[in-house]
Amino acid sequence: MTRYVLMRLVQGVITVWFIATVTFFVMHSIPGNPLLNEKAVSDQVQEQLEKKYGLDKPVIVQYGIYMWNMIRGDFGLSFKQEERPVNKIIAERFPVSAILGILAIVIAGMGGILWGALTALYRNRWPDVVIIILVILGISVPSFVFATVGQLGIVVANRMLGFELLPVAGWGTIWHMLVPALVLGLGTMAFLTRLMRTSMLEIVNADYIRTARSKGVPVAQIFAKHQFRNAILPVVTVLGPSIAAITTGGFVVENVFAIPGLGRTFVEAVQQSDYTVIMGTTVFYGAFLVLMVIVVDLVYALIDPRVRLQ
Amino acid sequence: MVDTVQAPKSSVSTSSVWQLVKYIFLAFTLMLLLLTCLHFVTLGLGIGTESNAAVDFESNSITLNLGSEPPQLNSTRSTDMVSGQILGHVMEGLIRYGPNNEILPGIATSWDISELTGTFYLREDAYWSNGTPVTAHDFVFAWQTAVDPETKSQYAFILYPLKNAEAIKSEIMAVEELGATALNDYTLQVELEQPTPYFIKLLAFFTYLPINREFYESTEGRYGTNAEDLIYNGPFVISKWQHGSRLRLEKNHTYWNKDETRLDAIDFGYILSDPTATINLFATEKIVMAGLQAENIERALANGWPIKEHVDGSVFYLGFNHREERPTSNRNLRKAIQMVCDQEELVFKVLKTPGNRPGESIFPVWLKGVEGFFRDEYPAPKHERNIELAKQYLNNALNELGLSEPPRLMFLTGDSEFSTKHAEYYQNLLKQNLGIEVRIDQQIFQQRLEKMTSGDYDIVAAGWGPDYDDVLTFGDLFTSWNANNRGLFKNDELDQNVQIAQQSSDPRTRMEAMDRVQHILYEEAAIIVEYERGSSYVADDRVQGVTRRAVGTDPDFTRAYLVKPETE
Numbered sequence: 001m002t003r004y005v006l007m008r009l010v011q012g013v014i015t016v017w018f019i020a021t022v023t024f025f026v027m028h029s030i031p032g033n034p035l036l037n038e039k040a041v042s043d044q045v046q047e048q049l050e051k052k053y054g055l056d057k058p059v060i061v062q063y064g065i066y067m068w069n070m071i072r073g074d075f076g077l078s079f080k081q082e083e084r085p086v087n088k089i090i091a092e093r094f095p096v097s098a099i100l101g102i103l104a105i106v107i108a109g110m111g112g113i114l115w116g117a118l119t120a121l122y123r124n125r126w127p128d129v130v131i132i133i134l135v136i137l138g139i140s141v142p143s144f145v146f147a148t149v150g151q152l153g154i155v156v157a158n159r160m161l162g163f164e165l166l167p168v169a170g171w172g173t174i175w176h177m178l179v180p181a182l183v184l185g186l187g188t189m190a191f192l193t194r195l196m197r198t199s200m201l202e203i204v205n206a207d208y209i210r211t212a213r214s215k216g217v218p219v220a221q222i223f224a225k226h227q228f229r230n231a232i233l234p235v236v237t238v239l240g241p242s243i244a245a246i247t248t249g250g251f252v253v254e255n256v257f258a259i260p261g262l263g264r265t266f267v268e269a270v271q272q273s274d275y276t277v278i279m280g281t282t283v284f285y286g287a288f289l290v291l292m293v294i295v296v297d298l299v300y301a302l303i304d305p306r307v308r309l310q
Numbered sequence: 311m312v313d314t315v316q317a318p319k320s321s322v323s324t325s326s327v328w329q330l331v332k333y334i335f336l337a338f339t340l341m342l343l344l345l346t347c348l349h350f351v352t353l354g355l356g357i358g359t360e361s362n363a364a365v366d367f368e369s370n371s372i373t374l375n376l377g378s379e380p381p382q383l384n385s386t387r388s389t390d391m392v393s394g395q396i397l398g399h400v401m402e403g404l405i406r407y408g409p410n411n412e413i414l415p416g417i418a419t420s421w422d423i424s425e426l427t428g429t430f431y432l433r434e435d436a437y438w439s440n441g442t443p444v445t446a447h448d449f450v451f452a453w454q455t456a457v458d459p460e461t462k463s464q465y466a467f468i469l470y471p472l473k474n475a476e477a478i479k480s481e482i483m484a485v486e487e488l489g490a491t492a493l494n495d496y497t498l499q500v501e502l503e504q505p506t507p508y509f510i511k512l513l514a515f516f517t518y519l520p521i522n523r524e525f526y527e528s529t530e531g532r533y534g535t536n537a538e539d540l541i542y543n544g545p546f547v548i549s550k551w552q553h554g555s556r557l558r559l560e561k562n563h564t565y566w567n568k569d570e571t572r573l574d575a576i577d578f579g580y581i582l583s584d585p586t587a588t589i590n591l592f593a594t595e596k597i598v599m600a601g602l603q604a605e606n607i608e609r610a611l612a613n614g615w616p617i618k619e620h621v622d623g624s625v626f627y628l629g630f631n632h633r634e635e636r637p638t639s640n641r642n643l644r645k646a647i648q649m650v651c652d653q654e655e656l657v658f659k660v661l662k663t664p665g666n667r668p669g670e671s672i673f674p675v676w677l678k679g680v681e682g683f684f685r686d687e688y689p690a691p692k693h694e695r696n697i698e699l700a701k702q703y704l705n706n707a708l709n710e711l712g713l714s715e716p717p718r719l720m721f722l723t724g725d726s727e728f729s730t731k732h733a734e735y736y737q738n739l740l741k742q743n744l745g746i747e748v749r750i751d752q753q754i755f756q757q758r759l760e761k762m763t764s765g766d767y768d769i770v771a772a773g774w775g776p777d778y779d780d781v782l783t784f785g786d787l788f789t790s791w792n793a794n795n796r797g798l799f800k801n802d803e804l805d806q807n808v809q810i811a812q813q814s815s816d817p818r819t820r821m822e823a824m825d826r827v828q829h830i831l832y833e834e835a836a837i838i839v840e841y842e843r844g845s846s847y848v849a850d851d852r853v854q855g856v857t858r859r860a861v862g863t864d865p866d867f868t869r870a871y872l873v874k875p876e877t878e
Contacts, residue, residue: 032760081382118330121323158594174349219325
C-alpha cells in the first residue's frame with residue numbers, strides 16, 4: 001500500500017515536471033511578452049525591462065532559473081500585478097475556487113447519483129424521460145449560458161419578491177455561493193446522472209442480483225446493498241478528474257459572479273502573457289489534478305474491497 | 311418494513327423508491343451541514359464583498375464596480391486607467407482638475423512658469439495620511455524615482471520635459487541631475503529641457519504625483535501593492551483592499567481640502583468586467599453606475615433608466631504599415647482604401663455603439679485650441695466616399711507596384727466579438743469595391759502588440775487615448791521618433807510641425823502647426839481615422855456631482871454627494 005502510494009507520487013512529480021516544461025517552452029514561443037504595453041517604450045527602456053525580469057537571457061537559461069526557484073517553492077513575482085508574489089496570489093485565490101469547487105462537486109455528485117438512480121428505477125417512464133431530456137440540456141449547454149441565465153434568474157426573483165433573496169454577484173457568504181456552485185456543477189451533474197443510470201441498469205441483470213432475488217432478499221435491500229453501491233463505482237472513478245475540472249474550470253462563473261477565484265486569475269494571466277502567473281497556476285493546477293486522481297484511486301479501494309492496490 | 315412480495319418486473323418497486331428518498335434526505339442533510347461549514351470557512355478567510363446597497367444614506371457612502379484589479383498603484387510605474395482612477399481619488403499632485411476640467415491648485419497654491427523654469431509654492435497644511443507633511447522633497451523624490459532606470463518606469467517619458475530626464479533614463483546622467491529641486495520644504499523649482507508650453511497640464515498626470523521617501527523605503531519594494539503599503543495625500547484613503555474582490559475608499563481626514571469631500575466612503579464592492587453582470591448589479595441597486603453595451607441598451611430603455619453619454623477621449627483608426635516591403639507603403643493604395651471608407655456608415659450602421667462619433671481627424675473634438683475648441687477653429691479635412699476616385703488610385707497603385715491584380719492584405723485586430731464584426735465590415739468593403747482580398751488576423755492583446763511592433767501586418771485596428779490635455783498628446787503620435795508610431799510613417803513636414811508645436815509658446819503658431827499635421831495625415835492617408843469613442847452608461851440619480859472626463863481621473867467621485875429622492 002505504502003509502496004503503491006509512493007510509486008504514484010513519483011509518477012505524479014514526473015507528470016507535473018512534464019507539464020511545467022511544455023508550458024514554459026510553449027509560452028515563450030508565442031509572440032508577445034508581458035513587458036509590451038499599449039504605450040510603446042524606446043528600445044533602451046525595453047532592454048532595461050527585459051534585463052530586470054531576466055527575459056534577456058536565452059530561454060533555456062530562463063528555464064533553468066525558473067525550475068530551480070520552483071523546486072524551492074518560489075513561483076516568482078507577477079508581471080502584471082507588479083511586485084506581488086505568485087505564491088501569494090495563489091494562496092489568496094485558490095481557497096475561493098476550492099470552496100466553490102467543493103460545493104459544486106458535492107451538488108454534482110449527489111445530484112448525479114440520485115437522479116441517475118431515480119431514472120434507472122423509473123426506466124422508460126415519464127420521470128426517466130424528463131430527467132434524460134434535462135441531462136441532454138445540461139451536457140450540451142455551455143456554462144456561460146447557465147451563468148448568465150442563473151444571474152438573470154436571481155435579478156428577476158429579487159424583483160418579484162421585493163426583497164433580496166440571493167445576492168446577484170460577489171463573494172463572502174453562503175448565499176453568494178449557491179447559484180454559482182449550482183451553475184458550475186450542472187454540466188458534471190448531467191454527465192454523472194447518465195453514467196449512474198447506465199451503471200444501474202447494467203447491474204440489474206447481474207448474477208448476484210438474481211441470486212439475491214431468488215434468496216428472497218427484500219427489494220429495498222437489494223437496491224441499497226447490491227445495486228446502488230456497485231453502480232456508484234464508475235461514478236467515483238470519474239469524480240477525480242471532475243473535481244479538478246470544476247475547481248479549475250470556474251473561469252466563466254467566476255467572471256460573471258465577480259468571484260475572486262483562481263480560474264479567473266489564470267485566464268487573465270494567459271490573456272496578458274503574465275509569464276510567472278501562467279506558470280504558477282498551471283503547475284499548481286497540474287499538481288492538484290495529479291493529486292486528485294491518486295486520492296480517487298485510494299478511495300476506490302475503500303469502496304470496493306475487490307480492488308487491491310499494488 | 312419487509313417487502314415479501316416480488317414486484318412485477320415492469321412496475322416500479324415502491325420500496326426501492328423509498329430507499330432512494332431516504333438517501334435524498336441524507337444527502338440533503340449532509341448538504342446543509344457542508345454549507346454551514348463552508349460558510350464559516352469563508353467568513354474565517356475574510357475574503358468577500360459585503361452586500362451593501364448602491365446608495366447608503368446612513369453611512370453616506372456609495373458602492374461601485376471596478377472593471378479590473380488596479381495593476382499598479384506605485385504612481386511612478388502605473389500605466390493603466392484603472393490605477394489612474396484610484397490614484398486620482400487618493401492622491402494629489404501640484405495641481406488637480408476641477409469639475410469643469412479647469413486647472414485648480416492642488417498641493418501647490420501658486421506658481422510662476424517662464425520659458426525654461428518654474429517655481430511652485432506649496433501649501434503648508436497638506437499632510438500624508440500618516441501625519442507627515444507633504445513637502446517639495448516628496449515631488450523631487452517621486453520624479454527622480456520615475457526617471458531612474460532602476461525603476462523601469464514605462465511612463466518616464468512623460469517627465470522628459472524636465473531637464474536631463476531623458477539623459478537620466480538613458481543612463482547617461484545620475485538621477486540627482488534632474489531639473490527639479492526643493493529650495494526649501496515648501497518651494498519647488500523646476501528646470502525644463504526646452505520651452506514646454508503645456509507643462510502645467512502634465513502636472514495632473516499620475517507619474518507627477520509626490521511620494522514620501524521615508525515611507526517608500528520602509529515598504530521594501532512593496533510600495534503600492536497593498537492598502538497598508540501606501541500613504542495618501544488626496545481626498546480619500548484606501549481603507550480596505552481585498553485583491554480581486556473589493557477596494558474600499560474612505561474619506562481622508564488629513565486632506566487639506568477635506569470640506570470639499572462630501573462622501574464618507576466609496577466602496578468598489580465588485581471587481582467585475584462582464585458587462586451584463588454589471589448591469590444586473592445595477593438593476594438590483596447594488597452599484598450606482600454601469601457601462602452600457604449595445605446589447606443592453608434595450609433593457610435600459612425598458613426599465614426607464616436614465617441613459618447618459620460620455621466621450622472617453624480616445625480616437626480609433628486604421629493604421630497602415632509603412633515599411634517598404636509592404637504594399638501599404640504605396641500612397642495610392644492607401645488613398646484608394648481611404649476613398650472607399652465612410653465613417654458615418656461605420657459608426658451608425660455597423661458598430662452601432664451609442665456615443666461613438668464618426669472620426670474626421672486624429673484630433674478629437676474636445677481638444678482645446680487657441681481660444682475655443684481646436685476643431686472649431688481648424689476644421690478637419692473634408693472627406694467623402696468616392697468609389698470612382700478610389701478605383702483610379704488603385705490602378706495607379708497597381709502600376710507602381712507592378713502588380714496585375716490587387717494585393718492581399720493582412721488585417722490585424724483584437725479577439726473580441728466587436729473586433730470580428732469590425733474587421734469583417736472592412737473585408738467586405740474592400741473586396742466589393744476594390745477587389746482587395748483581406749485576411750483577418752485576430753490576436754489577443756499582447757500578441758497583437760508584438761505583431762504591431764515587429765511590423766507583421768498591413769492594416770491594424772488601433773486606437774489612442776490622451777495622456778494630457780493638449781493637442782500634442784495626439785499630435786506627436788506619427789513623428790519619426792515616436793515609438794508608438796508602430797507603422798513607421800515618416801514625413802519630414804509633419805516632424806517639423808510637431809517640433810514647432812512642442813517649442814513655440816504662441817498658441818496660434820502651435821495650433822496652426824497642428825492643423826498642418828491633421829491635413830498631412832489625411833493627404834498622405836497615413837492612417838484612416840474611424841471614430842471617436844464614446845460610451846453610454848446608466849447612473850443612479852441619487853448621486854450627484856460626478857465628473858466624467860476625457861483626460862485624467864474618470865469617473866471622478868471626489869466631489870460627489872448624495873441627494874435624497876423627493877418622497878411622493
